[in-house]
Amino acid sequence: LTYGEKKKSLDVLKKITNANVSLGLPQWLINEIKLDLVEQKNPVQPDFILILYNYENKNSSNKN
Incomplete structure (x- = not known):
């Protein structure tokens, strides 16, 4: 969203969350954003x- 303009902030966020960056x-x-923006005059960008996802549960089964 900042297209690399806020590298220091992104590096801190990446370190804290151990995130993959895209x-x-x-x-x-x-x-989804396009649908939300249809009715907004001055949208905030x-x-x-940050999209949260638990990779540990991706391949686990619900067998107890």
């Missing part, structure tokens, strides 16, 4: 979007 948005989020 300089673009996933298509599903672009589509965030510097970063």
Whole structure:
């Protein structure tokens, strides 16, 4: 969203969250944002979007 302009802030966020960084948005989020922006006159654009996902549970089964 800042296209690399706020590198120091991004580095801090990456270190704190141990995140993977993408300089673009996933298509599903672009589509959702477009729908939300239709009715807004002066939308606010965030510097970063943090998408949380638990990779540990991705391949686990619910067997107890």
